Amino acid sequence: MKKYLSFFRVRFSTGLQYRMAAVTALTTQFFWGLLECIIFKVLMESNSVAMPMSYSAVVSYVWLKEAFFALFNTWAADNEIFGMIVDGGIAYEFCRPVSVYTMWFSRSVGSRMAEAALRCGPVLLGALLVPAPYKISPPSSLFAFFMFLLTMILAMGVTVSFCMIVYMLCFFTISPVGWRVLLTGAVELLSGAVIPLPFIPQPYRQVIELLPFASMQNIPLRAYSGDLTGDHLLPAVLLQVFWFVVMTTIGVLLCKRAERRIVIQGG
Amino acid sequence: MKRIYSSAHLYGRYISVILRSTMQYKFSFFLMVTGRFILAFNGFLGILFLFSGFSTIREYTYGDILLCFSVIQMSFAFAECIGSGLKALSGMIRRGEFDRILLRPRSPILQVLGTKFELGRLGPMITSVLTLIIGILKSQAEWNFGKALVLAAMIAGGTVLFLALFILGASFCFFSIEDGGILNILTYGAKEHGKYPVDIYGKRFLQVCTYIIPYAMIQYYPLQYLLGKTEHWQYGLYPLASIVFLAVCYLIWLLGLKNYKSCGN
Amino acid sequence: MIVMDNVCKSYKVAKRNAGLKEACKALFHRETEEIQALKDVSFQIADGEMVGYIGPNGAGKSSTIKILSGILTPDRGTCSIDGRIPWKNRVEHVKQIGVVFGQRSQLWWDIPVVDSFELIKEIYSITTPAYKDSLEELTSLLQLEEILKTPTRQLSLGQRMRCEIAASLLHRPRLLFLDEPTIGLDAVSKLAVRDFIKKMNTEHGTTVLLTTHDMQDIEAIADRVILIGRGKVLLDGTLQDMKQLVKQENMEKKAEEGKNFKENEYIQADKYVEENANGEDKERFDNLDQVVAKLYRQLDIL
Incomplete structure (x- = not known):
């Protein structure tokens, strides 16, 4: 545990050193959030049709998405791990006396959390300081906040285990970069990164909500505002657990195969 | 004139070398194109789904x-295809490869552009062409030859504008060891949020996009002309402003280059 | 003719302290520190000379090379090469020089070597007959026939280095800067590279400035050595001069310490020098690495 904590610290302080990068990320996330909020407001005003989510729920969704971007981003996978897959350095990883899956998994979690910790504060502060309709509201209840934290951890687990599968699949192909773009690209819409999933019309929405990608950021960001509550929340959490277990199992199996292949073919 | 010809000739040679290299990794290339196509398609689906519940957004229709x-997608795809060398400049400087460029008797910017030509960046083009067709058919515009020209000018002007921003971002690398990622807000931001005419975001935002970073020149103003929402036919000429912006960015690049030569890396 | 006259160059480097607290502080205020890379560096190199430019890491070697190639402007001092000021007219200047970096490649990774050469022909606007001549000569001198059609990525390090050198010489520069050209090469390739450089010098009168850590390169190629340390030229002469300097220092030290000579960690090197000073065993003084190591320590420039 101590090992991972020190890893977290290292990540955190390297993150701070690149101050331009930090400022960039913050500004990006802040403006992204603000512009998105504006779009939804204009949409709401231009049409009398009922919104599938309350406006304050949309605003919370958008700001939390930007604040915790690092936790749920399937797009920015760990470049060091990718580097190892591309240049063959992965073979050395398998020589170490630890489980590669556990090691990579905790590494990804560590770097995601460090980055999120670095960024969520200022972004949320910005979200609190913007004027009224765009301002983030507090969690709908203490219970909602608790569920937000719980489902956020689960969502990060699902996201990381998905990325682990991507790494492993990339290992088996000759063009990891291409696969990475393809696989991560496909997830964007399905995970609710483009628009919140409730905005997707039926019957698509019903299907999409069952997919593992909907168990990522979609759940915690909606739990916070109380958009996802009561009868709908429990199945969603169970689904998250289910997908986490399934994807981790697949990842571990793939990892074992990769290991066997390295032992036999020398990488 | 001769210099321009010889530069163009050299650029052609660079591209031919890069394409030959790319084609050695055909499968990877195919995946890249598909992946980027899907990514851009997600953006399209986002709009499609949003508008399935709503009919208009501030008097703009779905079309x-x-x-x-x-x-915006098309301009960005063109600019990224041509200008990805500029985006990789910070890495080139860190690895010392930029010194090699300065050791050659050619314009540095030509050589930087010549390091990369990412045809795979054209993946979003599939989406863009598709959406352009739907847009042309479903928008409020009444088409004529002049309007078609303006539409082409918007795409060309957008490409120039994004290229200028890439140059600006690359110039940053000459002043700081950290890369010009800050300008990604301007490029990726414009790609992400420029899918809506900028006036949607408010008056002040429109002013910024007119006088500071002239997005509105290739997007909002000519679009007003296309959709017949304005009396000013001059709006159709506004995309030309992107050339002025490019010139300004190039001057900053030259300034940066001078700074690099006096500070080293 | 290269003339460097009192060239000075300093860099600003950001100070970076360890620790989370310091990192937070640095977010708002960053201290910088000035480092003098070159202090009044002066030397002249005549046409057709072959000069070794040595010094420990960070001594200022690459800053000098960069100034000479026109990609860095000095703070003070003048520098002229055949009457040109390198950084004033970069394009004209770089047409006349060739630079080989041992650790970096200038060839295009995925295409055959000869295609890279053709592109370089285009970049330098070399005329077709001149290009053919150069290519023919370089191919035979560096034995490239077999590998010209191979993509760079499939070449061994030695093969690649030979191609790198050829690429830097296609435009027939009158001046050649070599930055660690033999790093990582096997014995055969090293010899081939050294032979080739000497040949270019005798046949075309190419002026060569060589920086390296491999003292055998210097011994094989350079008639003259310039030693730089902490940004200053400390010695400009032949290898023999360099050995002499070590010897002298050593004798003086011996005289000082008298017979109570204490054994220290450099005893081996001292012994060599002592024996050599007595003229007993000239051969053993040939271990140049030890001579140089000793010299660096003496001058306190590490």
């Missing part, structure tokens, strides 16, 4: 928005 979306 109008798609027109705007495709112009």
